[in-house]
Amino acid sequence: MLEFQNVSFAAGDAEILRNVSFSVDERFVAITGPNGSGKSTIAKLIAGIYTPTSGRILLDGVDITELSITERARMGVSFAFQQPVRFKGLTVKDLISLAAGTENGKKISAAAACAYLSEVGLCAREYIDREVNASLSGGELKRIEIAMTMARGSKLTVFDEPEAGIDLWSFNNLIDVFRKMYEKTKGSIIIISHQERILDIADKIIVVSGGEIAAIGEKSEILPELLKGSGGCRFTAPRKEEA
């Protein structure tokens, strides 16, 4: 279980998150909210890319607030970037095998690596030896990124806006991939998303606005309110008066 306890985060003078508290124990939790509300910051705080200015982050009761990215990864935190990273020279197989790690000193087999690619709808034979460089499209990179998190099989996986930068056709496939992940996951999945169809898979939805939690609840409770449109300011956090 992941827990945020009164987490605040500031970059320089700009306060990005204020006293954010929530817990994630469900299979699939979506974090949503307007642009600039602090959603991606939450994802980066979970992965250890940012460290909170104050507050605590716990994973299965262990305080991980001060732990590095590497230490958290080894404890079972996976993070799929909003903008997947390109590597000159490293192949899809290299990355999947790094993600899978070694078991008894052995690397993942080519067949097992290919199975993950097939799961995300990529023809394994075509992709397994491709370099993860500029020749791959945004949608292809996103799928490879997801295949890597599958290969890791960790207890907590965070996806930062998986729908960003991909076309509608790829998006439809992506929804299927997440539905499958929902069925298969042995841990928790947190997805930062604006997409109704992704929110629709979630057990729980957390709404972030203006750096604060505006609402937390079951999908059936939150989703209809969100869909009421721009006029629905029920989840808009009260802005603090300028000092």
Add this chain to the structure above:
Amino acid sequence: MALDPIQLELLRQVADLHEVPQGAYSLRINGALHGKNSSENITIEKKNDKPGIDIYIKAGTKKESVHIPVLLSQSGLSELVYNDFHIGEGADVTIVAGCGIHNGGSEKSEHSGIHAFYLAKDAKVKYIEKHYGSGDGSGERIMNPTTEVYLSEGAYMEMETAQIKGVDSTDRITKAELAAHATLVIHEKLMTHGKQFAKTTFEVALNGEGSGTHVVSRAVAKDDSRQVFLSKIHGNNRCSGHTECDAILMDNAVISAIPEISASHVDAALIHEAAIGKIAGEQLMKLMTLGLTEQEAEEQIINGFLK
């Protein structure tokens, strides 16, 4: 005479060979020809007027290879060797050269090789050259290879050069002249560390109609090492040329990339690209989210980049 363990290791590093090669080969150790062997289609002859060999490959020879490794394991040796390759019309062969220096002493060891390739019409060559240095001695390990390439009409040459470890100073010069429809592809990989210095110069003249070249260099400079990359392409006819230098800079290293393209024909299409930068922070971060430490991530990125 059998090779000693140091020589065998050098041979493995520069030629991926575990013993004296089969087929056509020439093996030079510590300044002298250790052994050579010709095959039906490939003749290797020792030069009489200067150190080095002539290699003749018969027209139409297909799928054969020649190994010509050079090993230096004796400290304080300096040599200059001339090797000429004459490739017959329509031949298709692989040539593996390479130089390994083990310097356990305090004097400098130096190997300078001048390789000239003469490819007849429609001949095809894959040329692989690796440079490697080892040994704890304070003596410098120096290699200064010069490669001259003359491609006749329709000839194709692919050149892979790598210098990954242990060479203190290198000044590499590659010059090529291409006739009509000839193609030259060069992939260079270079890594320097410590106080090493490496200078690479490529000069390709696209003289024939429809000729083309790609000169691609990937380099990593660590510690206090220095690198200079010069690449010149001259388009003298309807042709296409592309030169690219991609370099990762670390620590206190210095890299200069100086691409130059010049054209004297209106249908010459030439492009140059050069980029120098540190390892992208997001690349390190991505691999760290997979459980690697920062140092492990750095190694993976560099190994991949130079693969």
